[in-house]
Amino acid sequence: MLLSGIWTVSLGFAAVSLATMLVLILTRAVSGRRARRKAEQREMLLLALLGWLEDGGAENGAAIRRSLARDGRLATGLLTEVFEIVRGDGQLRLAALAEEAGIGEWIRRALRKGPVRDRLDAAEALIWFPSPKTTEALRLAVSDVQDDVSFAAAATLAGFGSELTLDERLLERLGRFGSSRRIELVLNRFAAQRPDALVDVVLDEALSDRVRTVALDAVTQTGLPGTLELLLSLEASPSADIRVAVARNLGTLGHPDGAPTIGRYLTDDRWEVRSKAAEAVGRLGTIELGPALCALLLDENWWVRHRAGEALAKLGDLGIEALNEMAAIAAQTTLGQTATHILAERNRSAA
Amino acid sequence: MIMPSPEIIVASTLDTVLFIVIATGLAQNGLYVLQLVLAMQELATQRPEKRAGLLWRRYADISPPISLLVPAYNEELSIVDSLSSMLALNYPDFEVIAVNDGSTDGTLQAMIDGFGLKPVIRHYSEAVPHQPLRCVYGSPQYPKLVVVDKANGGKSDALNAGITLSRFPIFCAVDADSILESDALLRAAQPFIDDPVRTVAVGGTIRIANGCRIERGRVLSFGLPRSLLGLFQTVEYLRAFLMARLAWSRMRTLTIISGAFGLFKRQTAIAVGGYSHGTVGEDMELVVKIHRYMRDRRQDYRITFVPEPVCWTEAPESWRVLGRQRSRWQRGALETFFRHGDMLFRPKYGRIGVVGFGHVLIVDVLGPPIEVLGYLLVPMLWFLGLLSVDYLLAFLALTFVFGIFVSVASLILEEIELQRVPRISDLALLTLVAVVENFGYRQISNLWRLRGLWQYLRGHQGWGVMSRVGFRHT
Structure with a gap:
């Protein structure tokens, strides 16, 4: 019974699939003609539209x-x-x-x-x-x-x-949407019109770090007065993601009053924060933080070392001088190699 | 105690063997039906967006930067065209890292001449193990291109070198002899946009380029291969990608992302030690390692397959080369299965252990030898009058007729949801091929897989020679 059932069912499935495929091929034959007609129509309409935009004839x-x-x-x-x-x-x-x-x-x-x-x-x-x-x-x-x-x-x-308004319903949705990068698009658009409402989002600890950091990025982009104070108020956040966002945005903002926070972040427990802070130093151009950057060239994490080297190279003559010195005196060590490689990359991009 | 007669012992042994043959066939076909249903659901809910311009408008601002890793071994014929087409991809932020894996032909020189490369210094950390790098090259004319020359160490070693040199959070492993559609990255990156925290890997569809019109590393128009062997492979690829991978992706049990086109979160790949050496199934092994790593740490993650991003590859046109390739694939699957055999059916690994590894067990480990056993035993026993017609028909149904259904059904999926075959005549030809492949090609394919099993059992290593004509001549 089972054995003959296998034969019947298989035969039935194969027949149905072949019949379906035949129908699809026939459908394609018909729809293909329709699609070609539509493509022609579209082409003609496009030309007519472009022509009308040029001369604006009422009849057209x-x-x-x-x-x-x-x-x-x-x-x-x-x-x-x-x-x-x-x-x-x-x-x-x-x-x-x-x-x-x-x-x-x-x-x-x-x-x-x-x-x-x-x-x-x-x-x-x-x-x-x-x-x-x-x-x-x-x-x-x-x-x-x-x-x-x-x-x-x-x-x-x-x-x-x-x-x-960024009402509760929409915010709840943004939170539920998880980490999607599409929320960046929504909040960036929103920031252009209502940056003040986004500040509330940043400060709302009940929301996910993801939504808050995206809102923070969007607020910084608007240059809203009080952004620096907002960033500084979040400096001691227990969330590494928030601290990374603060470092990133202090770099974007480029305000010298952000330097002390950046300096403290250079010794943060999390490498992500140290790396982002090193990057921010390069953007701020704070020469006083040069020695701290030099120390980071010995960091256990490659990204921190790399970003610190890049930041030093951006600090102008003093930074370059420091890198050259390290390349000369510690050539065979990680420190020396980092300095040598960063200098080589800098020279290449300058060329 | 009465001992059963030898005839009874033989008959009951035969019964058991035949039962195993039929049961394995049923299990395999049951899995195929499940895959079909899941693939249909997935395609119905996630219909790929066809308009590339719209995708750019929607995602360009939020697409993550990607490093394309291109391992190249003796690709002198096509490497410059391949890299040129990759450099022209429609994606906002990417770099191309080509790794010359100790080629014995003029691959490196072709790249140096083709792109005006000069030695450069690049800062990198030894993130994963690989052979020493000899030199890194760059060119001011092609700032997105980095070429690295290293001692030969195999594909996984070359990819590891690429991971070491890459700086972007996501890398995409691409075969040097493959061609990406211009918006492939934009489409493949979508899971990393929708779910950037949980998504750790994404696979895309591979299609056969033989018969397509190709110029300077770009597919200008679709065409079917002229040889029967190429046509068989076209249907096989449709079945594998549009049905199997899409279905397992929906179930979150995807155990393989093709080495020809796969995106990975760099940090995760480094955490699992990068690509493993000493296996020819490094692509599957990496995915399984990631599953294991994430499950061991009870982390929520996603490994996804997207049906639309198309990477075109040149399929072997000779039986000998294809046979070698299939034996190698089989060996790769077995190597990964037995390396991670402890994941099978273990509750800790959830659906990966049950569905993912269960599928590999039935389809890759048990399937080929049992099916070949069936080919030998069933007709012989029937001929000798030791087997009922019902048994014979059931076996024929499971190995021939049901195969037609599965192959044609994957074509139906393609036609309903994607419509990438432009000509009706091609569609009709593929339907015919989907029927014919079950009578001969499938059986030969099983023998190749059996050879792969034999090679695995004997500890055979190496890839064998893959002769190619290069896209320039297609």
Whole structure:
């Protein structure tokens, strides 16, 4: 019974798979023609759009509107590409034309009802269609069940300068989203509009270190007054990730008042902090920290030694002199080799 | 006590052997069905994005920097084209580290001439063991390219040298004779963007370049191999990557990432000691070592397979060379399996021990010898009248007919989700090949694997000669 069952089932599976493949081949034959037609349509529409952007003829505009309205999906894909290459007044005219053709509405509808990929595309494409209706659609999409769609909607809203607040719901989502680097995109966009709200995120110890450090990076990029004080207030954080972020951002900020903190970080227990602090010294150009950097050339961790060497090379003549001395007196040791290699790399990049 | 007659002993032994043959066939095919279902689910939920421009817009700002490691041994014919195409990849931040592993032809000179290289000093730490480096080369015209010359030590040794010299948090091991699609890195890096803390390794799809139109290290248009052997391998690769690896990735039990294209977190690879020496299955071994390391430390981690990033490779076109390659792959799988045999079914290793290693046990360790045993025994016994027709049909079903289903089903997956075969005639040809490969090719392939088993048992080492024509001539 079992043995004859094996034969029957196998035969059945093989027959079904072959029949399915046959159907797929036939489908491809039909859809291939359709795809070629669409590609031609797209090509013609693209040329017409570029021509209209050049001369702006009203008659052409009406014809393009009709073509765009005929196929929302094709129009959305095409417009997204054209928006990327057009700037200024051209973008505004294109957006108005597309909105008149009903494409804005088509995308908003896709954002509400489409499959995940369409919703994600729509959330990103709506950046070209700012209007109260779009803002409303995006606000709703922030609660989308898919995190990607939600964050794309939030990022687009932030890009509009909309009054989107980093409310608990969104923050909880960011935390749940784990460590994804996509939260950098959301928070960077948000920082450009509402850096003050991000400061609260940085200070909220209930949030994950990942979200807090990304927020800290975003705040620093804005140059918001009080950023230095914020960074210094986090100096003694028990979290190594936060301390690394403080060192990194003090380097980015380049304010001399950050030097004492950086100096203390050069002897931190964690190599990641020491390495990032060494890098920051190079960016700050604090000559007083040169001796501490020299000491780090003997660090047990290669990255710390390497970053310390690089930072010394960036301190100008004094740093170079120190590296040359070490290369000469300790040539056969790790210290001497680090110094020699850093100098060689520096000379190569200078050349 | 009455002793059973010799006839009864022979009959019951035969019964047991046949039962084992059928049971192993059923287990193998059961695994294939499971893989199909999982692969379908994965492709349905994670549909690859086809528009490269959109990917760039979405991910370019947050993509991690990557070091491409390219071990090269006697690749004089194609190395300059390969490296040129890698340097032109569509990715925001990467470096290419080519390792000349003591080539005996003009590989190093070809790189020096092709890129105007000069000796340079590069600061590095001996992160993982490898043969001494002879010289590091660079060129101001190609700041992303680093070439290192070292004594011959094999592929794993060359990759370890690359790990030592790399400075980015992620490295991508690529075969020197492979061609990456321009957006392959951008796609393959996605798991490192979505889950940068837990993701430790990512594998991508390898496809066969024979028959494609290739110029200066770039695939200009897709084509099928002209030889039957190349066509068989095309279907095999589809089955292996689109079905098996995708399915095990979904189950988080992926035990292999192809050596031709795999991304790893550098820190994790160093923590496990880099690639192991003394094995021809260094790619599988590294992945298994990472599983073991992470599970031993109870760390949450992900090893993922992404179906879309395409790396094109040249497939052997001669039976002899292909046979050697397959025997070597089999040996590699066995070496890894027995090196880490204590992981099998151990609760500590969870699904890796049960599903991952269980799969290797059934498909790679037990499968080939038992199937070949079936080929010998079943027809003979049936011919001698010692076997019922039901047994014969069950065996034929498991080895021939079900194979057709599995091969055609992986083609269906490809057509529904990816559509990378542009011509209908090619699709029809591949369907035919998916049927035909089960009658002869599959059996020969099993014999090669059996030879691999024999070589493993005899402690055979080495790769054997892999003659290639080079992409320039395809």
